[in-house]
Amino acid sequence: KAGVTQTPRYLIKTRGQQVTLSCSPISGHRSVSWYQQTPGQGLQFLFEYFSETQRNKGNFPGRFSGRQFSNSRSEMNVSTLELGDSALYLCASSLGQPTDTQYFGPGTRLTVL
Amino acid sequence: AQKVTQAQTEISVVEKEDVTLDCVYETRDTTYYLFWYKQPPSGELVFLIRRNSFDEQNEISGRYSWNFQKSTSSFNFTITASQVVDSAVYFCALSEAWGPYNTDKLIFGTGTRLQVFP
Numbered sequence: 001k002a003g004v005t006q007t008p009r010y011l012i013k014t015r016g017q018q019v020t021l022s023c024s025p026i027s028g029h030r031s032v033s034w035y036q037q038t039p040g041q042g043l044q045f046l047f048e049y050f051s052e053t054q055r056n057k058g059n060f061p062g063r064f065s066g067r068q069f070s071n072s073r074s075e076m077n078v079s080t081l082e083l084g085d086s087a088l089y090l091c092a093s094s095l096g097q098p099t100d101t102q103y104f105g106p107g108t109r110l111t112v113l
Numbered sequence: 114a115q116k117v118t119q120a121q122t123e124i125s126v127v128e129k130e131d132v133t134l135d136c137v138y139e140t141r142d143t144t145y146y147l148f149w150y151k152q153p154p155s156g157e158l159v160f161l162i163r164r165n166s167f168d169e170q171n172e173i174s175g176r177y178s179w180n181f182q183k184s185t186s187s188f189n190f191t192i193t194a195s196q197v198v199d200s201a202v203y204f205c206a207l208s209e210a211w212g213p214y215n216t217d218k219l220i221f222g223t224g225t226r227l228q229v230f231p
Contacts, residue, residue, distance in 0.1 A: 033218070043204065043221040056218055088156055092219075101148070102219060104158035
């Protein structure tokens with residue numbers, strides 16, 4: 001079974017631009033969660049989607065948004081990029097029951113210049 | 114409030130040494146799950162183990178073992194006879210079974226960087 005895939009793996013953007021990251025979950029998984037990892041803040045939960053609905057959201061500004069498609073693939077969008085958005089963005093998928101194990105993708109490393 | 118503390122920022126050992134990574138958690142829930150993930154330099158978080166709050170049995174998987182003690186809110190991870198390939202950052206995480214949104218949400222510790230030297 002293929003694992004979680006994320007594209008692109010690396011991105012370089014400039015301040016003010018917007019970016020879209022993509023995540024394809026493990027086949028059969030209906031929940032997709034997004035996390036931001038930075039040296040200063042560590043791993044922080046961004047949001048979770050289940051059956052195309054956002055079920056939970058972390059403490060991030062509205063510039064961070066996401067969506068999930070009917071095939072469970074998910075995209076995350078960050079508008080008006082700031083230098084502080086430079087991070088590794090990790091996507092995880094699970095079956096969708098609370099506390100099911102989340103399996104992570106390789107991440108997208110975003111650099112904002 | 115939920116919180117996971119990994120007090121050890123970095124540990125260095127020589128190959129074949131045993132090493133224990135500490136994890137202390139806080140939660141008000143009686144039902145919760147604890148996880149350990151490994152993050153090698155490639156960046157992907159690799160799942161290692163999941164343990165629910167009702168199962169305090171220690172677990173052993175090859176050179177890895179986990180000690181869960183509810184009385185001290187700890188879930189420690191021991192690598193026996195460490196190898197260079199064990200070098201990575203290890204994260205402990207907590208998930209509550211009945212959070213307000215009944216969803217998947219992991220609360221991570223800050224991680225422990227383990228360096229194993231030959």
